[in-house]
Amino acid sequence: MLSLLLPLVLCVPLVLCKCSDPSPAFPVPSWIQQHKDGSLASTFQAIDAALQTIASDDQYSTTSFSIQLTSETETLWSHHHTALKHNATRPGTTHINDQSLYRIASITKVFTTLGLLYQHAAGNLSLDDPISDYIPELNSSSAIPWKDITLRLLASQLSGIPREGNWADLATNPFDPTSVGLPLVKKEDLNLPACFDPEIFESCNWTQILPYLSKKQPVFAPGQKSTYSNVAFELLGLVLARVTGLSYEDYMHESIFKPLKMESTTFTTPESDEHAVLPVDQFFWDVDEGIHNPTGGLYSSSADMSIFLRYILTHYNALATGVNWFMPTSWTGLRSFYGMPWEILRTDRILEHSNRPVTFVTKGGAVPSYFSRVTLMPEYGLGLTLLIGGESSILEKIQEAVTIPLVRAAEEAVWQDIDTTHSGFYTALNHSLNSSIAFAASPATGLEVKSFISNGTDIFATLLSTYARLSGIPEGDKWRAQLSPTLLFKDEGRREGEIWRMQIVHERNDDGAIWDDFCLVDVDPVSYAGLPLNEVVFWHGEQVVELSAFRVKMGRLGGGSGEGIDEGSGEGLFVQQSS
Structure with a gap:
């Protein structure tokens, strides 16, 4: 296997860059759909309370x-x-909206x-x-x-x-x-x-x-x-x-x-x-x-x-x-x-x-x-x-009070949504193939590939582990196969066929070297017969995932791993609040 993959050496940086969390993007949930039942009401109530406390300080009375x-x-x-x-002589509006x-x-x-x-x-x-x-x-x-x-x-x-x-x-x-x-x-x-x-x-x-x-x-x-x-x-x-x-x-x-x-x-x-x-x-x-x-x-x-x-x-x-x-x-x-x-x-x-x-x-x-x-x-x-x-000093206090709980709540909503729509066990639509793949979503590891069998071959034990070694990951170090969305679609007109790319992620620890922070992103390292080896396409309408280079489509048998995610449907996540 190693000899077959030697050409990959040309595609791998000479120094491993531990991009431990490589995906700052993901499909955004439909906030319209999710803001109906008020699942995030408690988050906004907490923000409202924090803002009222900040504004109650005497220095902000004007x-x-x-x-x-x-x-x-x-x-x-x-x-x-x-x-x-x-101002007594020129108050302006006395009801802010x-x-x-x-x-x-x-x-x-x-x-x-x-x-x-x-x-x-x-x-x-x-x-x-x-x-x-x-x-x-x-x-x-x-x-x-x-x-x-x-x-x-x-x-x-x-x-x-x-x-x-x-x-x-x-x-x-x-x-x-x-x-x-x-x-x-x-x-x-x-x-x-x-x-x-x-x-x-x-x-x-x-x-x-x-x-x-x-x-x-x-x-x-x-x-x-x-x-x-x-x-x-x-x-x-x-x-x-x-x-x-x-x-x-x-x-x-x-x-x-x-x-x-x-x-x-x-x-x-x-x-x-x-x-x-x-x-x-x-x-x-x-x-x-x-x-x-x-x-x-x-x-x-x-x-x-x-x-x-x-x-x-x-x-x-x-x-x-x-x-x-x-x-x-x-x-x-x-x-x-x-x-x-x-x-x-x-x-x-x-x-x-x-x-x-x-x-x-x-x-x-x-x-x-x-x-x-x-x-x-x-x-x-x-x-x-x-x-x-x-008073100007209130700006940074408000920014901190609003954005931190907001982002954390939105993050939870994102991974609940991805868990519902992407996680699960998929098997080949062509039942003569012994091919399957399993995904699990969590805030800690993103959308992770948990297992991958292609026509009876364990891809983790062969292709992925070999690529991990060629990437410079030391024997015994932990790594995972994580999917990163491209935010592109096979069918852009209908926004169907959501394209993701699989990446090997070296799980870093806190005692790494200074240069571990040097991260060179490379999500297109190698292809097979003209198709990206790491391309994964989700056809949500059909509940099908396509592995492009493997020339296989797999149907979803079960979904929503719940790994690292609080229970719930993920619906109704934003509500309008005011005070």
Whole structure:
């Protein structure tokens, strides 16, 4: 057997990479079907109670917030809290609900980038064009190499340009600089745009700001390191205006808000305070951000943001050719990354039964008195909106209180569903063959192959054990055969014939070497007669599994192993809650 499989050596890394939990994706259950009988009601009740406890702290007496969870198709749960104290002269809304309006600040960058992707897909611009092709004024005697800064780098926080134009300059703050050790500077020596007036909080126009930007120094070389920049998105907004012939604000309305029916989302201060969330001492509600709109000018509601997240969850890999919008573009820490323009966390510390990483694709925003974050969990097909008016420190407390129990409950629901639909014992439809395979699902090991006989041959004792040795797994170490979904189908039109790939998983322990964390994914190592040796296809309508390279179909005799899964049908898992 070993001699027959020697060609596999060419397909195996020279150093074994212990990708012990290789499958961060799985078929997402139908949350619509599962949210009818309330099996997760206790989870949401516990989250509601935790949120009420957080909000009861005296430091949050002037803070209101809205939280909403959506699946790919509908809102599943929401929680709204109204501040105990309001401004006596201008209270705004005193009953927070999903129509309440907040400033969502830098979440606006996601909309700007979506507009950019639309224009890239239409062929009106390329993400890899330099910004100077669209704003040639930047080339004039500038220390920043604008010709080397592409639209993609700007949207990915990899441009290396400064964070702000003038708004972050301490000279714009009404305080005594000498109190913090800074010298006094005369107004004529401020080295700020000519339009700047420290007594008036208003934006410059492009005629005034572009010459100022041309004099700025770079922070990094383009594409070298990531650093946050608001200016990058202000420039992208100008590019969109010049490419489309519309104002940036009109283009956003016509291309995104109007088609998606986001009727409350606007760059213009709402005429009425009926739905306005106006925290005590806020001063930013009425500020017109002008040319800064593309980086943080939007007003929106949790209901509108759920509409938007549903769209993103169902289109993120189909917005433009070659662009998966949820993929990282650079790292910002050990487990955190920038996307375009997402802020991504990937952690293996959240699941209770597995070290499999969970990915949170987020975008946060902050302007005075308003703090916000959207969190997409594409593995689960879920999106979370968190909008705050008031004290900023509540955001991280809410994020932790909501996402941890939510993901753990969704994880349990996922494996209950997979256990019901995939686990079981299958035998060959051609009864002349002595062929069978058994699967069991659990949160700890995923969908695992427990036994595999092909025409009387034990595949574990022959093919799989030989491949495990060739992969470098030491004799005596534990390994398993685990299925990883490709999220593709043999019949894409009817979404039938769900394709999975079998992988050998080395079960690591806690005393491994540093380089055990070096994981190179390879799910297509070898084929047989032109078909992937590890391809497993589930035809759920027929209760049949197909082993492609083995040229065999097997029918399901029994299902639902229950291994590692709490008892229950898995139905009715999400209910809408609010308080």
